[in-house]
Amino acid sequence: MPVKVVGVVGCGLMGSGIAQVCAEAGYDVIVSEVSGDLLKKGLGKIESFLARGVEKGKVTAEKKAEVLGRLQGTTSLEELSGCDIVIEAVVENLDVKREVYQVLDRVCAASTIFASNTSSLSITGLAAVTKRADRFVGLHFFNPVPLMKLVEVVRSPLTSAEAFAQALDFARSLGKTPVRSTDRTGFIVNRLLVPYLLDAIRAVEEGVGSVADIDEGMRLGCGHPMGPLTLLDFVGLDTTCYIADIMFDEFRERRFAPPPLLKRMVQAGLHGRKTGKGFYDYSQDPPKPVAGLI
Ligand code: CAA
Ligand code: NAD
Numbered sequence: 001m002p003v004k005v006v007g008v009v010g011c012g013l014m015g016s017g018i019a020q021v022c023a024e025a026g027y028d029v030i031v032s033e034v035s036g037d038l039l040k041k042g043l044g045k046i047e048s049f050l051a052r053g054v055e056k057g058k059v060t061a062e063k064k065a066e067v068l069g070r071l072q073g074t075t076s077l078e079e080l081s082g083c084d085i086v087i088e089a090v091v092e093n094l095d096v097k098r099e100v101y102q103v104l105d106r107v108c109a110a111s112t113i114f115a116s117n118t119s120s121l122s123i124t125g126l127a128a129v130t131k132r133a134d135r136f137v138g139l140h141f142f143n144p145v146p147l148m149k150l151v152e153v154v155r156s157p158l159t160s161a162e163a164f165a166q167a168l169d170f171a172r173s174l175g176k177t178p179v180r181s182t183d184r185t186g187f188i189v190n191r192l193l194v195p196y197l198l199d200a201i202r203a204v205e206e207g208v209g210s211v212a213d214i215d216e217g218m219r220l221g222c223g224h225p226m227g228p229l230t231l232l233d234f235v236g237l238d239t240t241c242y243i244a245d246i247m248f249d250e251f252r253e254r255r256f257a258p259p260p261l262l263k264r265m266v267q268a269g270l271h272g273r274k275t276g277k278g279f280y281d282y283s284q285d286p287p288k289p290v291a292g293l294i
Pocket of ligand 1: 048053054141
């Protein structure tokens with residue numbers, strides 16, 4: 001069945017980007033949040049990204065209006081009942097995601113495909129909550145979604161060949177390049193990226209170099225667009241901590257364990273760009289490393 005209407009659950013960092021690229025690709029999009037305030041904030045992120053695109057000459061004002069016109073917000077999951085595919089991008093917490101899927105499974109048509117944007121949870125475990133495990137896939141987007149070309153398309157042992165092919169086609173229809181992964185914790189990219197990011201935090205803890213020098217080292221020494229500590233602030237330290245906990249639980253290897261500094265920063269509300277402070281303080285331009293972390 002061709003996809004016409006896309007549902008997105010969660011309009012945070014990732015959900016807002018996913019809703020945006022789906023609307024840009026011409027789909028009608030319904031995006032849900034837990035409250036009117038969070039919905040307004042999430043839709044505001046899309047509006048300002050598109051406005052910056054207009055300023056940069058990358059998007060026309062007409063296209064911006066067209067994209068915004070295809071987006072509809074809701075605070076009720078029930079309103080996603082008419083969607084052909086639902087992409088879930090709520091917090092990286094198994095219980096929260098399970099609850100969402102139980103509602104969606106009840107209200108959506110049997111033909112609706114479910115896709116999780118999870119970074120590290122098991123697609124098989126999430127699919128098992130529903131009665132449509134054959135039509136359940138991972139669609140793992142990268143941050144910032146409107147700019148990053150990759151989507152990991154993940155199949156569980158229960159995903160049908162047909163649903164997997166549809167998910168690959170859907171990712172291509174968004175102008176993304178899909179890679180295929182089996183359902184192993186962290187899939188391809190986070191399996192390699194997360195230990196690197198956590199090691200950068202351990203390097204800070206051990207006083208190997210300053211936050212600024214570790215970032216500069218990896219940017220100029222390895223040609224990365226962002227140093228690891230800037231990237232951690234970008235991803236969100238809360239989200240990274242959830243991911244590390246899940247990966248460590250799966251593999252029981254130190255390289256996946258959340259370092260104490262990460263846990264303390266999350267406890268202190270230093271979640272990165274989204275809270276204004278993480279390894280850097282974003283109230284200043286350019287952002288300055290936060291003092292007194294160790
Ligand atoms: N609308 C349209 N286009 C825009 C835009 C906007 N609002 N903002 C930027 N662009 C365009 C720019 O015009 C530019 O296009 P050209 O290349 O054609 O000139 C391009 O996007 C890049 O933008 P900038 O030059 O402003 O920014 P940059 O070069 O500093 O790149 C970045 C920004 C893409 C974020 C880059 O820093 C980067 O790649 N960082 C690393 C991101 C990364 O690693 N993400 C993965 C995180 S891990 C993850 O997501 C998985 C997980 O599970 C945790
Ligand atoms: P976020 O905290 O920015 O956004 C999550 C949003 O989900 C919040 O706004 C929250 O209010 C909302 N939410 C929670 N329960 C909900 C519900 N029942 N219904 C609707 N909305 C609900 O987190 P994020 O960074 O966008 O991460 C979302 C998912 O994407 C996670 O699974 C994460 O692992 C994954 N992911 C994150 C990144 C990243 O770089 N941050 C990259 C790829 C994948």
